[in-house]
Amino acid sequence: MEQLLQINELSVDFQTPNGSLNAINKVSLQMGRGEVVCLVGESGSGKTITSLSIMRLIDYSKGKIVQGDITLDGNSLVGLSQKEISQLRGKKIAMIFQEPMTALDPVFTIGFQISEVILRHQKVSKLKAKEEAIQLLRRVGIPEPEMRYNQYPYELSGGMRQRAMIAIALACGPELLIADEPTTALDVTIQAQILNLLQELRKELGMSILLITHDLGIAAEMADRVVVMYAGQIVEQSKTLPLFEQPHHPYTQGLLRSIITLEQDRSARLYTIDGAIPSLTALPSGCRFHPRCPYATERCRAEEPALESIDDREVACWHASELQQNDHPLRLAAEQRERERTLELSGRRSDAVLDYDSLAEVEPLISVQGLKKHFPVKSGLLQLSKRHVRAVDGVSFDIYKGETFGLVGESGCGKSTLGRVLLQLDRATGGQVLFKGKDLLQQNVKERKNVRSEMQIVFQDPYGSINPRWTIEDIIGEPLWVHESLKGAAKREKVQEVMKLVGLNPSWYNRYPHEFSGGQRQRIGIARAIVLRPDFIVADEAVSALDVSVQSQVINLMQDLQEQLGLTYLFIAHGLTVVRHISSRIGVMYLGKLVEVAPTDELFAHPAHPYTKALLSAIPVADPTARREYAPIQGEMPSPASPPSGCRFHTRCPAATDRCRTEEPQLQSIGTGHRVACHYPL
């Protein structure tokens, strides 16, 4: 294959007030014409910095290429001035970014922003540029491109914006497209559509794609070759199939084992890589992965391994080839340790098995009946509301003591609102929420305060949901002060007790949130939620913002706590594999309605609603031999302010009939504990 991009021993430093900081170290990689290379690794591994260096955009964030070379088509990019490189950007190399919400200029139209790049690099008239822009919008699958041309970014959904970003990137027919986590911010159904679009465009235009992702499922689906980065270095690169079949580097092995699959045993604890990715200011000696590596030896601690060719790939590990032998002592020893650990932990988690036949006789911990939450859309004089956004529109289900009820659906389906309404953080518009038999909607202020100590919430964003100016003792202890008037030593004692419980060092009680990593902050959030020993916890996307390995640690912790403290969870998430692992029963939401409720294994084995089925098949599978050829579901969720008539899913349903368009299906039982709202259940 003809070489397109070559990166040789690239090192980038950042200037900080405390001196320069090495962000990526001697990164070398090649890309052929038309090749798709995936750069994978956890946050902080240097993937984005590598990609920004290719574009020389790193100069704008105080970064500096201190060593090495980047050549495109044989021409070096490192020596170019910003003015010279800007003539290549958008023309020969284009880039799309993670956040379609913020990556477009909010005060210019989509059309302007596409035409802008055409006019910059091609000698065409404004009218011609407009024509081309509309063509591009049509090509990336934006309906009514003439109208969209004149719209502003805020008028488009996230998926549409990402399509518009792709249109901008494609405008001048680049040879290399860099896509930095292009689907991370999108729903799994939209993600499948966008990945599919990228595949099509590559075939059509023959460009190379450097795809940066933390999701190995995406890498398996898209990549010809995979490059694994860790702490600013490449640790392994190989063709996709061999990498997934036989990962050589222990970090790659760990990453692959951390993937939660749809097949794995739900009663087992999740595999985790110990510890977390090191900060650039405190890199370990020798091999940077050695503190987390199960095979680490003295040599790993002392000397840094170089990237070397072994078998059909490049690996930076002292023991890479030895570890390929099944009976090598290092491997046997690690396996023994692993066995001991598993033995020690096994049996700790029993899936809260419910006898679904006798559920009718058990009183649920929480019973939701016909719950509604409508947000008025205010307009006109005196803000008289005319329309409502029906975020939650008549939802009924029960949650039993000790179980985990998973709630899934695309963003905007109302799942978070439902969680907030259950906790009385938002007032319901109608319906009932019975907690231990008492209707929470009828309670007065004092009763509501009391019941709040029995139900708590863990939020998604471990950065935004804790007060940065409080010590963690104050953060975790605030509920104790509010509900039990505890202060001083008594409060600290209890705080340190829960800190131990969630795996935080109790002597850190007087530290501030910024001193903790994302995973640790989420532990702080969990500690705050359990400090009053509640019965019920809503976990609203509690692990979505975390890296794969850290995510597994937090899920294991949540399950341990559930066993120890007898907690009941409502686990709200869009990551289906995670929900499958943790939940005993799952509810699927679409546009404010519950469309299917079933025990987890039943739901995954026999999804009865077409929407559930589409969601399940939209999950990227970390198996390069099982690539999908098409996106499982087209279109996007309509606005909850004007939901479609009849079955709300009919606009996207492949099996919709006239009946679906007019008659709204009710949730009906189709088996033990399995209910579905569809006229024609699968």
Place this chain on the structure above:
Amino acid sequence: MVKYIINRLILAVPVILGSLTLVFLIIHWLPGDPARMLAGDDHAEDRIQYLQEQLGLNRPLWVQYFTYLWDSMRGDFGHSFANQQPVMDRLLSQLPSTAELAVVSTIFAIITGITLGILSAVYRNRLVDYVIRIVSLFGVSMPKFWLGILLILIFSVHLHLLPAIGNGSFKQVILPAFALGVTGAGILARMVRNSILEVIEDPFVTTLRAKGVTERKVLYLHVLRNALLPSLTIIGVIFVGMLEGAVVTETVFARQGIGKMVVDAIGQKDIPVIQASILICAVFNIVVNLLVDISYSFVDPRVRQQSA
């Protein structure tokens, strides 16, 4: 849009009513009887009583209040206590001079403030930036009366370049407009600098650079348009603030105008004049803020959507 403006104007009614009421109450609570002040050294009770009757001050307070509200709504602000002139005439004669001062100094503040703000952001943490930041700090913190006196001393007394007092010619506006506009320029310069530096960190700027858009265009087309949005509100506030500033500035430079008129009126407890001036200020404030909000919707499509 028209509907939006009508909505806003209707919402302005309670604001105006409120400020009318507040002014009325404050003035009548203040110590000092205007009739006694008018009577001067003549302390004869029957003279004072006569004046009170003449001015309508002997009526019950609520009668005075509603008469005042009713008259104000009809645009009749009554007659000045001091010289019996219709208040409307006085206002109209003083307004042009103050308007001239306010407009000139606002334009000065906008041009200087935005230019300095941009320069400061472009040369961030370099000498130019430091100098501009110190200068704008001076601008913000310098008392207007002191700056006014200083300007008169330098440019009129010593250099004989510009006239110190009076109004009529453009030359006479320069010094007071400068003294009045410096605060706004300082505020604006700091504001523009900060918002440029904030916007330039936004992810969409990286997208623009990745498209190959030239730095000049990135800065002057995209970043500036986004960064000036918050400044629009400040410009409104600065312009309204010029009216208050005029009170001091017109006094220092002995210029005619609303500011000076109010100062004199307060000294004489000339109730109709005070009330009318406050009303004008309130209306002015509302109109400027409305204009700011309307202009917002021209620059920011997101606002346009909401107000449509």
